[in-house]
Amino acid sequence: MSTARSPQDPHRFRMGPTRVSTLVVAGLAAAAVAWLLISGFYYDFAPDLPWLPVITLAGLAVLEAYAALNTRSRIERRPGREPVNPLLVARFVVLAKASALAGAIFAGFYAGLTGWLLVERTNAAVGDRPAAVAGLVASLALVAAALWLERSCRVPEQEDDEDREPGDRETPRGRR
16 A cells, blocks of 8 residues: 555645754755865865854844744734734745755754864864854754744644533634
């Protein structure tokens, strides 16, 4: 029996939650590629590692964490919060999935780079370690914030009618 979905199946394009295994594989592949590239070409380029990617990754992590916090409170309809636009939530989910994968690739790259820089004992490698470690931390923060944003976009589960007490049933709006 095959578990493949037929072309007529309406659920074949359904988007599921980001798998941690996908992020780990992407990160490990990026780490291996980074190690190979850095070990072969580090001294050919040898400028200082730039801090701009680190700042960008950290900024994205902060913005996505804020979006996660704000979106969750709006989905739960906490007092003082406007209801959230469903299209905005769909866009946040796509952003979160893409950011989680990009963050995992950057984390893998910075992990491979950091590992190689820790093995090297040259002044250039020692000088590049702070930017590499900061890049690794910022990338991991982006992955965490993206996964949080994705989780925050889920619709809360509703209580089943069977689980409620008879006096707890709410009347539909507009009817009494």
